[in-house]
Amino acid sequence: MKVAETEARNQELEDAKASMVSKAELDSVKNELKHATIGRTAAVEDSERLANMLQAAKRELEVLTLDKNNLQQELAEAATKSPQVSAGDIELFEQLVASQKEELGTLRDLADTSMAKVNELEEEIDRLLDELEKRDAELEEKSRTTTSPPGLIESPIAVTDGVVVKQQARSYADLAEENVRARLMDTIKVEAMSYIDEDDKRLKEKVSSGARKTTDGVYYFVGDVRPSTRVRMIYNRETTSRMSRDGQVFAHIGFNGWSLGVSKKIGMTPLAHDAKERDIDHRVRDQGSWWICEVEIPPGASTVEFVFSDAAGFYDNNNGKDYHCPVEVENLPREHRISARIKAETERRRDAIEKCAKRAGERAARHAEMRATAIIRASEGSALMRVHTVPYQGKAGGEMTIVYRAEGGPLADAQNIFCEGSWNRWNHGDSFGPSLMQYGDTPGTLKLTVNVPADAHVMDFKFLNEDVASPRTRYDSNNGADYHAPVIGGSGVAPKLNVVHIAVEMAPICKVGGMGDVVTALARATQEDGHNVEVIVPHYDCMLFDAVDGYHRAGSCVHHNVQVDVFKGWVEDVPVTLLRPKNGHFDVGCVYGRHDDHVRFGFFTEAALTWMRSENKEVDIIHAHDWQTAPATWGNYPKAATALTLHNLQFGVDLIRRGMESCDIATTVSPTYADEVRSHHAVAPSQDKFVGIRNGIDTDIWNPSADEFLPVAYDSSNAIAGKAAAAAELCKRLGIQHPKGAPIVGVVSRLTAQKGIHLIKHACYRALERGATFVLLGSAPDPAHQHEFNALADEMKRKYPGRSGFMFKYDEPLSHLIYAGCDFLLVPSMFEPCGLTQMIAMRYGTVPVVRRTGGLRDTVFDVENDGERSAMTGVPLNGFVFDGTETPDIDYALNRALDAFYDRPRWQSLNLVERTLNLDWSWFEPAKRYEDLYWGALRHKRGR
Numbered sequence: 011m012k013v014a015e016t017e018a019r020n021q022e023l024e025d026a027k028a029s030m031v032s033k034a035e036l037d038s039v040k041n042e043l044k045h046a047t048i049g050r051t052a053a054v055e056d057s058e059r060l061a062n063m064l065q066a067a068k069r070e071l072e073v074l075t076l077d078k079n080n081l082q083q084e085l086a087e088a089a090t091k092s093p094q095v096s097a098g099d100i101e102l103f104e105q106l107v108a109s110q111k112e113e114l115g116t117l118r119d120l121a122d123t124s125m126a127k128v129n130e131l132e133e134e135i136d137r138l139l140d141e142l143e144k145r146d147a148e149l150e151e152k153s154r155t156t157t158s159p160p161g162l163i164e165s166p167i168a169v170t171d172g173v174v175v176k177q178q179a180r181s182y183a184d185l186a187e188e189n190v191r192a193r194l195m196d197t198i199k200v201e202a203m204s205y206i207d208e209d210d211k212r213l214k215e216k217v218s219s220g221a222r223k224t225t226d227g228v229y230y231f232v233g234d235v236r237p238s239t240r241v242r243m244i245y246n247r248e249t250t251s252r253m254s255r256d257g258q259v260f261a262h263i264g265f266n267g268w269s270l271g272v273s274k275k276i277g278m279t280p281l282a283h284d285a286k287e288r289d290i291d292h293r294v295r296d297q298g299s300w301w302i303c304e305v306e307i308p309p310g311a312s313t314v315e316f317v318f319s320d321a322a323g324f325y326d327n328n329n330g331k332d333y334h335c336p337v338e339v340e341n342l343p344r345e346h347r348i349s350a351r352i353k354a355e356t357e358r359r360r361d362a363i364e365k366c367a368k369r370a371g372e373r374a375a376r377h378a379e380m381r382a383t384a385i386i387r388a389s390e391g392s393a394l395m396r397v398h399t400v401p402y403q404g405k406a407g408g409e410m411t412i413v414y415r416a417e418g419g420p421l422a423d424a425q426n427i428f429c430e431g432s433w434n435r436w437n438h439g440d441s442f443g444p445s446l447m448q449y450g451d452t453p454g455t456l457k458l459t460v461n462v463p464a465d466a467h468v469m470d471f472k473f474l475n476e477d478v479a480s481p482r483t484r485y486d487s488n489n490g491a492d493y494h495a496p497v498i499g500g501s502g503v504a505p506k507l508n509v510v511h512i513a514v515e516m517a518p519i520c521k522v523g524g525m526g527d528v529v530t531a532l533a534r535a536t537q538e539d540g541h542n543v544e545v546i547v548p549h550y551d552c553m554l555f556d557a558v559d560g561y562h563r564a565g566s567c568v569h570h571n572v573q574v575d576v577f578k579g580w581v582e583d584v585p586v587t588l589l590r591p592k593n594g595h596f597d598v599g600c601v602y603g604r605h606d607d608h609v610r611f612g613f614f615t616e617a618a619l620t621w622m623r624s625e626n627k628e629v630d631i632i633h634a635h636d637w638q639t640a641p642a643t644w645g646n647y648p649k650a651a652t653a654l655t656l657h658n659l660q661f662g663v664d665l666i667r668r669g670m671e672s673c674d675i676a677t678t679v680s681p682t683y684a685d686e687v688r689s690h691h692a693v694a695p696s697q698d699k700f701v702g703i704r705n706g707i708d709t710d711i712w713n714p715s716a717d718e719f720l721p722v723a724y725d726s727s728n729a730i731a732g733k734a735a736a737a738a739e740l741c742k743r744l745g746i747q748h749p750k751g752a753p754i755v756g757v758v759s760r761l762t763a764q765k766g767i768h769l770i771k772h773a774c775y776r777a778l779e780r781g782a783t784f785v786l787l788g789s790a791p792d793p794a795h796q797h798e799f800n801a802l803a804d805e806m807k808r809k810y811p812g813r814s815g816f817m818f819k820y821d822e823p824l825s826h827l828i829y830a831g832c833d834f835l836l837v838p839s840m841f842e843p844c845g846l847t848q849m850i851a852m853r854y855g856t857v858p859v860v861r862r863t864g865g866l867r868d869t870v871f872d873v874e875n876d877g878e879r880s881a882m883t884g885v886p887l888n889g890f891v892f893d894g895t896e897t898p899d900i901d902y903a904l905n906r907a908l909d910a911f912y913d914r915p916r917w918q919s920l921n922l923v924e925r926t927l928n929l930d931w932s933w934f935e936p937a938k939r940y941e942d943l944y945w946g947a948l949r950h951k952r953g954r
């Protein structure tokens with residue numbers, strides 16, 4: 011997204027927000043408008059009816075007048091010309107005229123009253139139209155603020171009714187589509203320019219290294235050698251004595267250094283004695299043995315490369331240098347060549363561009379709707395939270411009340427609690443407090459009401475135990491990130507961040523594990539919140555280049571005497587920069603697995619900073635991931651704060667420890683995992699700033715209402731039918747005879763010790779023994795483990811024929827069917843930094859049965875045992891959980907799950923399918939947490 015464009019849109023958005031009104035006001039205006047419209051319609055109908063009458067009356071009048079004139083004329087004529095006309099006749103005529111006069115009078119009267127009525131009505135209509143125009147203008151002004159103008163997907167979205175959200179989403183979609191089209195066209199332009207430059211360069215090199223149209227006595231091209239033409243070429247087979255003097259001669263022709271299209275072998279024919287080509291040179295006339303062929307020069311060719319062979323297979327390849335002839339393209343002005351290239355490429359890529367634009371548009375619309383839903387849910391659930399505001403989204407120029415529950419927080423024992431805060435990430439001139447908080451409306455809560463400035467976009471606040479800060483003061487500052495509440499309708503530009511992720515994995519172009527998913531999804535979510543985000547990754551030779559939109563070369567820099575070529579593009583609409591050092595570090599066919607990984611990634615991380623410096627890139631946050639890019643945290647990039655996220659503590663512990671110490675923000679992928687590794691020697695020294703933020707899932711990929719791998723799309727309204735269809739398809743595919751009314755228990759996992767292999771095996775026995783169907787999709791990297799699972803699968807097939815399905819492979823489409831078709835998903839991991847499968851399962855209305863560890867603890871709340879934690883976090887009870895690592899431990903959870911399922915009334919009252927399906931595990935909330943930390947660190951760094 012271009013900065014200027016983005017800012018302009020933001021400005022538009024802000025201006026629009028400045029006059030935002032509430033839904034109630036809008037509704038009342040709409041109501042008035044409705045009445046006015048009804049009144050107007052009735053008046054218009056009335057006046058039309060009367061105008062018609064008037065017209066009819068006028069017409070009749072005209073006819074009568076005509077009649078009367080005719081009659082009078084006839085009368086006059088009769089009087090003069092026809093003495094036979096009797097007095098009786100005249101009398102009759104006079105009577106007729108008199109009666110017609112009378113009728114005319116009545117009609118005139120009627121016409122006059124009608125006319126008066128019409129005038130009156132017309133006045134009324136004018137008045138109504140004026141009124142209507144005024145209302146229309148008012149309404150438009152007001153609705154502009156509710157349906158924000160298309161721009162960045164600004165947060166917060168003003169939540170109004172579903173229709174407005176849908177319209178808003180549509181306008182985002184149109185904008186996203188347009189942006190993508192413009193972006194891809196820009197890329198084609200940039201590529202075309204660099205293509206033509208390269209072309210010229212190649213040609214110059216070739217010409218300077220001896221490419222020519224003619225080499226006397228050896229070969230001649232006859233006429234102009236231009237793209238899209240056929241030219242004749244002649245060759246003397248006596249050029250080298252090693253060429254056979256018998257049989258045919260062949261020309262082998264290629265273009266652009268043999269790189270354009272496939273090379274061709276062309277049979278040559280002897281040049282006739284009287285051929286006009288003989289006139290070229292006396293050597294052709296008098297010497298040698300000349301052969302001729304025609305060569306077709308393709309469009310886009312800038313050099314012709316060629317060698318000759320004889321029937322015996324000897325090649326004259328100019329002593330290993332091949333022969334080269336320049337193609338005459340230079341005569342055309344550069345602009346013409348560039349625009350021709352742009353035209354051709356646009357035509358060639360039209361379908362791809364449209365597909366890409368449509369995809370971006372659909373995604374933008376979906377995300378806008380999801381964000382609106384997330385805001386509605388958050389506001390509904392906020393009253394349960396320890397800290398919340400009323401209203402959830404404040405209104406610029408209005409009032410907001412901060413509600414605080416000290417219990418369970420760092421100020422639980424404080425005598426008095428004060429609150430202080432400001433606006434716009436503490437960048438606003440106004441601030442409030444520290445003010446003493448008063449008793450709240452519910453027991454155990456305190457509250458403070460503040461006025462929201464007209465140019466506020468976000469409220470920032472924290473709590474303290476004294477009204478004047480001193481070294482003894484204790485704070486509840488949300489682990490240093492402070493608390494923040496969205497404000498809508500603020501004037502001016504909302505503050506935004508420039509974030510750069512430096513990472514060695516990014517989904518889907520170079521994904522090995524979860525880190526790749528986090529990088530892409532977090533970057534995209536932050537971008538959708540209105541910030542400028544970029545991801546820098548190595549340019550691996552093995553990466554999925556097809557998934558990089560608008561891939562193009564963007565320059566180069568030199569790092570440690572190595573040239574680093576820089577490429578750019580977009581991955582899932584996130585700008586990416588790919589670094590390709592000329593030392594070949596990333597041209598080795600893999601991401602990891604080399605003995606020198608630390609050298610390769612160390613070089614990459616420093617090179618990324620060098621490139622950013624050479625570009626004078628303005629950066630607020632540099633976000634590093636795991637040990638591979640941890641050195642970015644001590645790279646001293648000017649003015650930037652640094653973040654380091656820990657995805658896996660198994661490797662590179664020294665680099666992680668150093669990174670943790672140097673960074674401003676240290677995070678890992680779930681709060682519980684953060685607590686579990688807090689005392690690890692790599693983390694312990696930095697534990698004060700160490701925060702766990704759970705990962706999200708990609709709710710686009712995992713979406714039961716639009717999942718191409720499911721037989722029936724579903725949401726909470728038809729979940730039972732949708733899940734049953736998926737289960738039937740799953741059983742059909744795995745050859746399972748699934749009895750009606752029995753539950754399906756599933757596992758989707760790498761089969762390693764971390765994932766609790768012994769518990770998975772035990773659960774399989776237990777589930778089948780209790781009448782459930784069991785399915786497993788997993789791959790075991792360790793052959794010993796695979797062997798155990800093969801034996802288990804065989805045994806179960808014997809003992810419970812047709813009741814289990816085991817697939818030992820990686821199969822994403824099948825995993826979708828399992829998530830949708832199962833009733834329960836087991837995740838008995840020994841440790842789990844975050845874990846995605848339990849969240850994916852819930853997205854499909856499948857109830858998780860998990861071990862209480864890491865991210866599993868933060869996302870699954872036992873229906874019987876986690877009431878308190880559920881209330882604290884606002885996440886409803888949603889699954890079955892066990893502690894411990896032994897088989898009776900997992901039995902405790904699995905048995906309760908199956909009991910609940912078999913007890914139909916209880917199962918229905920638990921309503922777990924719908925409950926899990928409606929949970930929001932998207933990146934929406936986690937991204938907000940990262941953003942809060944980014945702002946906090948930046949403020950600290952820049953001393954504000």
Ligand code: ADP
Nearest residue numbers: 759760787788789819820821822825845846847
């Ligand atoms: P981890 O990264 O430790 O393997 P996560 O739960 O974080 O575990 O992520 C696992 C991801 O891999 C999920 O998206 C899951 O669907 C997928 N997955 C695991 N095994 C398979 C498999 N055999 N086939 C398809 N997808 C799998």
